[in-house]
Amino acid sequence: MTKKNHLKREIVRYIFLFIGSVLAATGLEIFLIPNNIIDGGIVGISIITSYLTKLPVSLFIIVLNIPFLFLGYKQIGKTFVLSSLFSVVSFSFWVSVFHPIPVLTSDILLASVFGGIVLGIGVGIIIRYGGSLDGTEMVAIIINKGTSFSVGEMVMFFNIFILSSAGFVFGWNHAMYSLIAYFIAYKVIDIIIEGLDETKAAIIISESGEEIAKAITARLGRGVTFLDGKGGFSKNEKTILYSVVTRLEISKLKSIIYDKDENAFVTINDVSEVMGGKHKKRSIH
Numbered sequence: 001m002t003k004k005n006h007l008k009r010e011i012v013r014y015i016f017l018f019i020g021s022v023l024a025a026t027g028l029e030i031f032l033i034p035n036n037i038i039d040g041g042i043v044g045i046s047i048i049t050s051y052l053t054k055l056p057v058s059l060f061i062i063v064l065n066i067p068f069l070f071l072g073y074k075q076i077g078k079t080f081v082l083s084s085l086f087s088v089v090s091f092s093f094w095v096s097v098f099h100p101i102p103v104l105t106s107d108i109l110l111a112s113v114f115g116g117i118v119l120g121i122g123v124g125i126i127i128r129y130g131g132s133l134d135g136t137e138m139v140a141i142i143i144n145k146g147t148s149f150s151v152g153e154m155v156m157f158f159n160i161f162i163l164s165s166a167g168f169v170f171g172w173n174h175a176m177y178s179l180i181a182y183f184i185a186y187k188v189i190d191i192i193i194e195g196l197d198e199t200k201a202a203i204i205i206s207e208s209g210e211e212i213a214k215a216i217t218a219r220l221g222r223g224v225t226f227l228d229g230k231g232g233f234s235k236n237e238k239t240i241l242y243s244v245v246t247r248l249e250i251s252k253l254k255s256i257i258y259d260k261d262e263n264a265f266v267t268i269n270d271v272s273e274v275m276g277g278k279h280k281k282r283s284i285h
Contacts, residue, residue, distance in 0.1 A: 016129040017087050024122030024133060025094035027185075031115030033057065034103035036170040038178045039119060039185065040159030041134035042068070048162075048169050058096040061133075062088060068135025083131035084138075091133055112177045116184030123185065124192025199271040200250055202243050204257060205229070206264035209239035215256045216243055244274060 028039065036051075038044040046060035065088045073081040105111055123133060132138065136158045163182060167175035206212055213224040227240040245253055250268060257264050 013083070013129045014086060016125055017083060017131050018090055020122045020125030020129070020131070021087050021090035021133075022094050022122070023125065024119050025091050025098055027115045027117070027119030027122060029057075029095050029098035030101060030104055031111045031118065032181060035106065035108050035111040035115075035177075036174045037108070037112055037115060037181050038163065038166045038170070038174075040162055040182050041136045041155070043133065044159070044162040044166070044178075048165060051169060056096060056099070058092040058099075061092045061095065065133075065135045068138045072135075072138040080130060080132070083129070084133070087126045087131035087133055108174070108177050109180075112181040113184060116181035117188055119181070120185035120188025121192055124189040127189065128193050199274055200245055200247055201269050201271045202241075202245060202250075202253060203267045203269075204241040204243070204264055205238055205266075206241070206257070206261040208261040208264070209241050211260045212257055212264070213241055215260060216241075216253065219256055220245060220249055220252060222249070244271060 028043065031037075032039065033047060038047045042064050043061060046057050046064055049055075049060050049064075050057040065084075069081055069085055069088070072084065103111075105114070126133060134155075136155060139158075159182065163175060163178050166178050170178075204212060209226070213226070216222055216224050222243050222245050225242040227242055229238040229240045230236065231238055243253075254266070257266060
């Protein structure tokens, strides 16, 4: 990649980090905070601390994230931490800007739903473009290296503790609405990161590999890669097909395979991201 292309890519990335920060601040300050609904992680701790001390939320978002950013710089990497620092500062700035704006709704359920959606879109964009707003995620990544727990499990543990604390500060009704907002934001983040059109990878072992490959290309417009293999038990040479399709094409893919060979062995797995190659769907005539 040339310097020019790299610079262009980085500029675009930081623009999206900025957009994500604005959206996350909108969800938080316009919907959630005015209705005493909190998010998980450092943001949730910041909201609770701000409520108890009467100091600005934006101040605690930066102050509480600093130790984790420093730790992340040492343990995770410079690029991720710089992206996170930019996102945190931008997010904190927009939280302070939006603070005087009147609340859009005082209906706590509507605030939970729409706040969770907008916040989730913002955080999802930030994560997708290599940043983070939450120091607890950095701690989870670091701890994960030395334990059997996944990053997701540790983040969930932190957030259960934080959301439970909201019950003592804001009341248990608000804590339960906070859980609703958190769940919605969590699902929206997944959609933003992975996309609505989920991608699947299919591995097919069949005696009719050539016919299946031609049918997949003709009827789905998808490319197929041939791999050489050998049966572990029979020691016979095998032709293995590998193809990447969307979730909506899985049913048709199965139909194509079993039309050609009802004894074909097939595994279908989730794919988190597809880059390069010729994954784009070809036109079918």
